[in-house]
Amino acid sequence: MVVRYVAILHLQTVFLLGIETLAVLGHAPTSEAPRQGPHFTSCLSREQETFRCWWSTGSFQNLSQPGALRVFFLKENSISRNWTECPDYTRSVPNECFFNKTYTSIWTSYCVQLRSGAQNVTYDERCFSVENIVHPDPPIGLNWTLLNVSRSGLHFDIMARWEPPPSADVKTGWMTLVYEVHYRERNSSRWEVLDLEIGTQQSIFGLHTNKEYEVRVRCKMRTFRNFGDFSESIFVHVSQIPSKESTFPVTLVFIFGAIAVAILLILVIFSQQQRLMVILLPPVPAPKIKGIDPELLKKGKLDELSSILSSHPIYKPEMFHEDPWVEFIELDLDGMEAGEKMGCSDTQRLLGVGAQLGSSHGLGVKDDDSGRASCYEPELPEADPDTLAAICLAQHEKGATSLLPQSNLSATTAGGTPPDPDPAPIRDPIPCPTHRPESRPLVQTQLSTHSWINMDFYAQVSDVTPTGGVMLSPSQQSRVTEKIPVEKKEGQDAQVPEKENVGEQQKKAEGKKRFQLLIVTPEEGAYTSEVDAQKVSSGYSHEKSCEDSIPQTIQPPAKKISQEACQQLGGPTGDYQSPYLLPPPIPVPPVSDYTVVQDVDAQHSLLLNPTTTVTATPAPTPTPTLTKPSPAMAVGYLSPDLLGNLPL
Amino acid sequence: CVLHCWSLFVLLLMCLDLHTLVESAPICAHGHTGCHSPTLSDLFDRVIQHSARMHGLSSDLHSDFEQYFLPSRNQIGRINRKCHTAYILTPNGKENAQRLAREELTEVILKLLAAWRDPLSQFHRSMARHEDFTSISGNKALEMSDMVHQLKNGVEKVAEKMQLLGMISNSLMSLSSTEALAPHSASSEARSMSDYELLYCFRRDSNKVQNYLKILKCRIVAEHGC
Numbered sequence A: 001m002v003v004r005y006v007a008i009l010h011l012q013t014v015f016l017l018g019i020e021t022l023a024v025l026g027h028a029p030t031s032e033a034p035r036q037g038p039h040f041t042s043c044l045s046r047e048q049e050t051f052r053c054w055w056s057t058g059s060f061q062n063l064s065q066p067g068a069l070r071v072f073f074l075k076e077n078s079i080s081r082n083w084t085e086c087p088d089y090t091r092s093v094p095n096e097c098f099f100n101k102t103y104t105s106i107w108t109s110y111c112v113q114l115r116s117g118a119q120n121v122t123y124d125e126r127c128f129s130v131e132n133i134v135h136p137d138p139p140i141g142l143n144w145t146l147l148n149v150s151r152s153g154l155h156f157d158i159m160a161r162w163e164p165p166p167s168a169d170v171k172t173g174w175m176t177l178v179y180e181v182h183y184r185e186r187n188s189s190r191w192e193v194l195d196l197e198i199g200t201q202q203s204i205f206g207l208h209t210n211k212e213y214e215v216r217v218r219c220k221m222r223t224f225r226n227f228g229d230f231s232e233s234i235f236v237h238v239s240q241i242p243s244k245e246s247t248f249p250v251t252l253v254f255i256f257g258a259i260a261v262a263i264l265l266i267l268v269i270f271s272q273q274q275r276l277m278v279i280l281l282p283p284v285p286a287p288k289i290k291g292i293d294p295e296l297l298k299k300g301k302l303d304e305l306s307s308i309l310s311s312h313p314i315y316k317p318e319m320f321h322e323d324p325w326v327e328f329i330e331l332d333l334d335g336m337e338a339g340e341k342m343g344c345s346d347t348q349r350l351l352g353v354g355a356q357l358g359s360s361h362g363l364g365v366k367d368d369d370s371g372r373a374s375c376y377e378p379e380l381p382e383a384d385p386d387t388l389a390a391i392c393l394a395q396h397e398k399g400a401t402s403l404l405p406q407s408n409l410s411a412t413t414a415g416g417t418p419p420d421p422d423p424a425p426i427r428d429p430i431p432c433p434t435h436r437p438e439s440r441p442l443v444q445t446q447l448s449t450h451s452w453i454n455m456d457f458y459a460q461v462s463d464v465t466p467t468g469g470v471m472l473s474p475s476q477q478s479r480v481t482e483k484i485p486v487e488k489k490e491g492q493d494a495q496v497p498e499k500e501n502v503g504e505q506q507k508k509a510e511g512k513k514r515f516q517l518l519i520v521t522p523e524e525g526a527y528t529s530e531v532d533a534q535k536v537s538s539g540y541s542h543e544k545s546c547e548d549s550i551p552q553t554i555q556p557p558a559k560k561i562s563q564e565a566c567q568q569l570g571g572p573t574g575d576y577q578s579p580y581l582l583p584p585p586i587p588v589p590p591v592s593d594y595t596v597v598q599d600v601d602a603q604h605s606l607l608l609n610p611t612t613t614v615t616a617t618p619a620p621t622p623t624p625t626l627t628k629p630s631p632a633m634a635v636g637y638l639s640p641d642l643l644g645n646l647p648l
Numbered sequence B: 001c002v003l004h005c006w007s008l009f010v011l012l013l014m015c016l017d018l019h020t021l022v023e024s025a026p027i028c029a030h031g032h033t034g035c036h037s038p039t040l041s042d043l044f045d046r047v048i049q050h051s052a053r054m055h056g057l058s059s060d061l062h063s064d065f066e067q068y069f070l071p072s073r074n075q076i077g078r079i080n081r082k083c084h085t086a087y088i089l090t091p092n093g094k095e096n097a098q099r100l101a102r103e104e105l106t107e108v109i110l111k112l113l114a115a116w117r118d119p120l121s122q123f124h125r126s127m128a129r130h131e132d133f134t135s136i137s138g139n140k141a142l143e144m145s146d147m148v149h150q151l152k153n154g155v156e157k158v159a160e161k162m163q164l165l166g167m168i169s170n171s172l173m174s175l176s177s178t179e180a181l182a183p184h185s186a187s188s189e190a191r192s193m194s195d196y197e198l199l200y201c202f203r204r205d206s207n208k209v210q211n212y213l214k215i216l217k218c219r220i221v222a223e224h225g226c
Helices: A002-022 A244-271 A273-280 A294-299 A302-311 A318-330 A332-342 A347-357 A383-399 A409-415 A439-449 A452-457 A477-495 A502-515 A530-538 A543-549 A556-567 A590-594 A622-627 B002-018 B040-069 B094-099 B102-115 B117-129 B135-165 B175-180 B184-192 B195-221
Strands: A039-044 A051-056 A069-075 A096-099 A109-116 A122-129 A140-149 A155-163 A177-185 A201-208 A212-221 A234-237 A460-464 A470-473 A597-600 A606-608
Touching (some): A039 A109, A155 A212, B040 B135, B040 B195, B094 B195, B117 B135, B117 B184, B117 B195, B135 B195
Antiparallel strands (some): A051 A096, A177 A212
C-alpha cells in the first residue's frame, strides 16, 4: 500500500515536472479546458501512420478566424525541447491540424497545445501516444451469404463477410485488426453484439425468416481499446418457404404419438394395477403363525387355505396319510363296535355331554405340540365350539378307563395335560395323543360312511406332530373323498406292524379316537360347522363315533387300548396325523371341509344347508354331500340361532 | 480408443496453441537428417504469435494496473519518464522500420528483448509483494517474464536460421555483445522505475517487438503484398 501511494505520488510529480519542462511559458496547464473556451475536441489516427487533431473555439467567437488559435506540439524525445507549431493546418476542414508521416512517430508521446494567436495564452493541452489514439476506419465490402435454412423453415443462418479498411496496412502486419459484428431486427432498438473476430467473416445463427435484419461491423486494433466507426449497415431478409406440408404432418404425428403413448401407459397401469403394486410395493409378509392365516379363515377363502395347507410342509405327508383312509373304511364296523365298547360317545352323547359341560375355555389338553387339534377355539365367543370341545373331551372321557365317563372336563384335563391357557388356536381337548395315520382312515371313513354331519365335526388331520399333536387340514369335501382310498392304504400299512408295541397300537387307537373328536376347530377361526352344532344341540348320537374311530385292523386288545387311548390325554406319538385333529398352530376350518354353507347372514354366521332336513340321519350320503362344494363355509361362526337351522 | 484419441488430440492442440515457441520444436541445424526442420516462415509465425501474446499480456496488465491503482485517469496522456530502453534506437514508424536493414532490425529486437528480462523478473517479484493485485495478475506477470526469455531465444533461432540461409549477413552481433552494449545506467534506471511505469514502457516495447517482427517477416519471407 505504501509503495502504491509512493508510486502514485511519484507519478504525479513526474507529470508535473514533465509539464513544467514542456511549458515554455511556465503556465501550469489545466487538465480541464476552460468552460466554453477553445479546446481540443479530439486527436486520432486512422492508420497508425498519421494523426489529426481538432479543436473548437468554444464560446469565444472572436477566435474563429483562422490564425486566431494555434497548435503547438512537442515530441517526447525531440532533441530540441521546443514547441513546434502544427505542420499542416488542414484547409478543407476548419480547426484541424494534420500531422503527416514525417511528423508522426509511433511509440512516442506527444503533447499538443492550443494557444492563442499571440501565443500568450494556452487554452488547452493534450498529451498522448499515437498508438493509443488509433481509431481504424470501418471495414468495407460488407455483404452476406445464406448458409442454410432450418428444416422448419423458420430460421436461417448467414455468413457476413467484409474487407479490412484500405487505410489499415494489415498485409504487412503493421496493424492487427479485430472486428465486431452487430445485428438487430429492423425495428428493434437493441443491437446484438457478437464476439470479436480476427478474421474477415462472421457467421450469424438463428435468424428468423420473414424478418428483416440490419448488420454492421466495426474494427479496432488488437490489444488496444479504440473502436473505429461502424461500417454501412446491410439488410438481410429471407422469406420463408412455404413448406408446411412437410412440417405439419410431422408435428401432428408427434403430438398424436405422444398422446397415444400416454393413453397406452395409463391403460397398462390401470389394467395391471395389482401386479404393478405387487412389483413396485411387494407386500410385506405379515407375521404368520405357523399354519394358516386366521384372516383367511375369517374371510372364507377356502381355496387359499387349502392351498396353503397343502403346501405347508407339515401336510406333505398327506399322501402318506391318505392310506389310512382305506384302512379306515374297512375298519368301519370294528370301529363302531369299539366305539361302543369304549363308550365313546356318539355325536349325541357328545352333544349331551357338551351341554352338560358347557363351555370350557380351560380345556387345556396337553398341548405340548403343535399338531394337536382342538375341538374348539378357546377364544371363541360362541358357546358352540366350546360345547363341541366339551364334547370332545367328554368323548375322551367316555372312552377313558381311567377317567370317569362323565367326569367333568376338569378331570379330564387333570388326567391329561394341564389346561393350556395358551391361546393356541387348536387344542386337543381329548387327550388322545396318537396321530396315527390310521386315525385318518377312521375319520375319513367316518366321514364317508356316516353322514356328512360327522364330517362337519371332524376335520381332516393332515399330519401328526412328533409330540402327538394333530394337525388338521382344511381339506375340501372332495378331497376327503379322495383321501379315502389313500387312507385305506395307510391304514393297511398301519396294520402291517402288528407286532408293534402296545404303545403304538395305543397310538393308533388314540389316533383313531381322535377321529371321534368333534372338530378340529381352527385355531383362531374356531369354526364349527352347523352340523357339529347340530350334533351338539340335538344330541345326535355318535355312538359310532368312537367305535368307528377304531380301525378295524387293530386287534381287539388294541381296540381296548384304543379306547383308553381315546381317553388319554396327549398323544406321545406324533408322527401321524389325525385328520380331525388340527395342529394348534394351524388353523383349519373343519367346517370348510364338510359343510356346505348356503348362506351367510348379516352377523357373519353360517347358514348351512337350510333346506335339508334337520333330522337327517347320517345316512351314507356323506359322499355326495362331501363332494358338494363348500364355498362359503368359512365365512363366520355359527350363532346359536342358527343351530336350530342346521340342516341335520 | 476413440475417446482416448480425441482427448489426446485435444491435448495436443492445446499444447500447440500454448507453446508456440521455437524451442518446442526441434530445429535442425545444418540440415541434419532425421528431424523435420521448420521453414523460416513457420519460425516467423511462431515468433510473431508469441510476441502477440506477450503484448496482449502486457496490455492486460497495464489496463488492470490503471484500473486499480490509478482510477482517476484523466484525459491528458502521460508523458512518463523515459523508459530504460530509450537508449536503444528504434524505428518509430513503419517506413523507418522498413527502411532499416534486416540485421539491424533483428538486432534491435534482440536488444529490446534482452533489456527487459531483468526488469520483468523484478516486476514479478514486486508484484508478489503487492497484496492488492490478484493472483491472476501475478500469474500474468510471471508468464510475461518467462515469455520475454523464450521470445528472445526464439528470435535468436530465427536469426540463426536467417544467417544460415544467407538472408542476413553474419555481421549480426552475438547475444552476449548485445547485452554487453547495454549501458549500466539502464539497469539502474529500470530498478528505479515504478511498477506502473514499467508496465507502460513494456507495453510499448512489446508492441514495437511485435511490429518489428512482422515487418521483418514480410521483408524476409517476401509474401505477396509486403
